[in-house]
Amino acid sequence: MAQAYWNQQLRRMECWDGEIYRMFEVGEKYANRKGEYKVLEIHDPKMMVEYQDGTTAELNIGIQQRIWENILAEKEIKQSRSSRSKGTLGISGTQFFIRPVESLIADQLAVRGFKEHVLEQDVSKHKISKGDRLIYFAIENQVFFAVVTITGMPAKPTSRDQLTEQQTDALVHLFPVDIDARAVKVENAVPVDGIEIESQPDILRLLNNDDTYIPITEDEFELLAELLTEASEEEDDEDSQADQDDEEDFED
Numbered sequence: 001m002a003q004a005y006w007n008q009q010l011r012r013m014e015c016w017d018g019e020i021y022r023m024f025e026v027g028e029k030y031a032n033r034k035g036e037y038k039v040l041e042i043h044d045p046k047m048m049v050e051y052q053d054g055t056t057a058e059l060n061i062g063i064q065q066r067i068w069e070n071i072l073a074e075k076e077i078k079q080s081r082s083s084r085s086k087g088t089l090g091i092s093g094t095q096f097f098i099r100p101v102e103s104l105i106a107d108q109l110a111v112r113g114f115k116e117h118v119l120e121q122d123v124s125k126h127k128i129s130k131g132d133r134l135i136y137f138a139i140e141n142q143v144f145f146a147v148v149t150i151t152g153m154p155a156k157p158t159s160r161d162q163l164t165e166q167q168t169d170a171l172v173h174l175f176p177v178d179i180d181a182r183a184v185k186v187e188n189a190v191p192v193d194g195i196e197i198e199s200q201p202d203i204l205r206l207l208n209n210d211d212t213y214i215p216i217t218e219d220e221f222e223l224l225a226e227l228l229t230e231a232s233e234e235e236d237d238e239d240s241q242a243d244q245d246d247e248e249d250f251e252d
Contacts, residue, residue, distance in 0.1 A: 023065055032059075032067045033223055060233070063226045070218060095132040096221035097213040098197075099148075100139050100206070109138055109145040109184055119175040123154060126213050128175065135224055137207055143189035145182060147225045152176040181229040190227045 024030065024047060029038050037049040040056070047064070050056050101111045113120050121128060130153055136146040154173035183189040197203040199217050206214050216224075 023068065024061060030064070030068050031071055032064060033219055060226065060229050063222065063229055067219075067222050067226075070222065093131070094218075095128065096216050096218055097128070097132065097134050098137055098144075098203075098207070098216060098224075099134045099213055100137045100208065100210050102139055102210050109136075109141070109143070109182070109186060109189060111136065113174070113177075114146075114179065114182075117177055117179065119148070119150065119177050120172055121154070121175060123173050125211070128213065129153075130175075133221060133225075134213070135221065135228065137192070138186075138189070139208055139210055141186050141189070142192045142207075143183075143186060144192070144195070144224060144228055145186075145189040147180040147182070147228050149178045149180055150175050151178050181225065181232040183228065183231045188231050190224070190231055195224065 024039050024042060026039050026042055029036055030049075031037065035051055035053075037051045037057075039047055039049055041048040042061070045061050046058050047061050048056060048058050119128075119134075128150060130150055132150045134148045134150070135144055136148065137144050152175065154175045157172065157174055192204070192207065195203075197216055197220055199220060200206060200214060203214070206212065
């Protein structure tokens with residue numbers, strides 16, 4: 001029975017509709033790291049769900065899809081440990097990091113390269129590659145503020161203007177990135193208080209070093225990324241409401 005259930009879920013993941021998976025269906029049950037839930041409504045890119053304890057929540061479909069894929073992958077791995085196949089879903093070699101940085105602008109959360117969608121990195125110090133995912137942490141403000149995915153291979157800067165004075169003689173390369181979620185304002189970012197990273201017991205000390213990539217597990221990354229995505233969406237909603245209020249004031 002259990003085998004048939006997981007096989008059914010894996011078949012759902014293969015159902016392609018345009019550019020997104022038709023993974024979630026109203027009335028069906030799925031799970032994330034908080035527990036099992038039932039989908040009540042779908043309004044892309046969000047869906048309303050109900051957990052087993054009766055509580056409801058509005059979740060980001062993209063984030064939940066990745067978490068659900070990971071859960072299914074874990075089940076599949078357990079079922080096929082005796083197999084020599086290396087094509088198991090979710091085994092991609094992707095690395096997950098927290099990247100502590102100094103904020104570029106005092107009242108906004110931004111770092112050099114965000115505007116150009118590039119990541120500057122001395123390749124002699126840290127080994128990162130295409131597909132790796134990062135969560136940025138602002139040391140001064142003590143908040144997590146961005147989710148970033150490296151989308152391509154590194155390239156050398158084409159001019160000295162692309163580097164800071166300290167980097168001119170270093171082995172710095174530029175990695176193209178996508179900014180998956182970002183909080184611009186400090187008050188909308190995710191504070192470090194209350195965040196637990198079990199794979200890094202000394203996380204509070206590590207977060208105050210701006211020359212490091214802190215490796216974390218995929219599950220820890222996805223849970224933190226979900227919090228950041230919700231925070232960035234709330235910020236977008238606030239900005240949209242502010243623009244609407246400004247338009248109404250202008251009309252008056």
